[in-house]
Amino acid sequence: MAEKNVKAAANIRPNPNGDWPQIDSASYIDPTAQVIGNVHIGSQVYVGPNAVIRADESDDNGQVNSITIGAECNVQDGVIIHALAGTQVTIGKRTSLAHGCIIHGQCTLGEGCFIGFGSKIFKASLADDVYVGTAAVVQGVELAGESFVPACAAILSAADVANFVTTIGLAERAFMQKVVNANLVLVEGYIRISLAAT
Numbered sequence: 001m002a003e004k005n006v007k008a009a010a011n012i013r014p015n016p017n018g019d020w021p022q023i024d025s026a027s028y029i030d031p032t033a034q035v036i037g038n039v040h041i042g043s044q045v046y047v048g049p050n051a052v053i054r055a056d057e058s059d060d061n062g063q064v065n066s067i068t069i070g071a072e073c074n075v076q077d078g079v080i081i082h083a084l085a086g087t088q089v090t091i092g093k094r095t096s097l098a099h100g101c102i103i104h105g106q107c108t109l110g111e112g113c114f115i116g117f118g119s120k121i122f123k124a125s126l127a128d129d130v131y132v133g134t135a136a137v138v139q140g141v142e143l144a145g146e147s148f149v150p151a152c153a154a155i156l157s158a159a160d161v162a163n164f165v166t167t168i169g170l171a172e173r174a175f176m177q178k179v180v181n182a183n184l185v186l187v188e189g190y191i192r193i194s195l196a197a198t
Contacts, residue, residue, distance in 0.1 A: 011035065015056035017064045024071075028190045033075075038064045042071035042093065046183040046190075051079045059086035070095065070111065074183035079103070092128065096179045114176045116151065131172045148172060 015037030070093030083105025133151035
């Protein structure tokens with residue numbers, strides 16, 4: 001990973017434990033986003049305006065677990081990613097976190113997932129290619145690959161998974177790919193603008 005020179009800045013800074021974000025040089029972080037502490041961001045990731053990625057709560061041994069975001073992900077406007085002390089968040093490559101969603105550790109998202117506008121994921125494990133609809137809540141469960149969570153659903157138990165979660169279709173697959181592609185174009189464009197300004 002080619003990491004940026006993450007010098008002290010208003011929006012990219014260490015946590016109280018002294019852990020600095022590690023950000024691939026091919027990623028774009030909006031100046032209004034906040035990236036704090038033990039955060040690892042892979043290549044070609046887009047982090048949008050007012051997003052907060054904060055790894056700063058230490059466990060009983062004084063260590064802060066990581067938030068790891070894989071390559072080609074997008075963290076859109078107003079997204080919050082955080083973790084309770086002693087827990088971590090892992091987000092697989094090419095996953096999209098849509099405007100205003102909250103991802104809170106302990107949490108694992110597989111590759112190619114889509115988390116819809118205003119959704120909340122907490123104490124959950126999602127396999128690859130899971131689609132979570134707008135304003136849904138997924139908490140305390142595991143979802144198999146290619147699961148589809150309807151908009152506004154509350155998936156809080158194995159019974160909820162059995163009763164409400166189905167399988168993604170062609171329309172969801174196409175939309176998920178479209179979102180990833182659109183944000184990769186944004187990464188390229190914003191980096192080009194940044195380089196031209198220096």
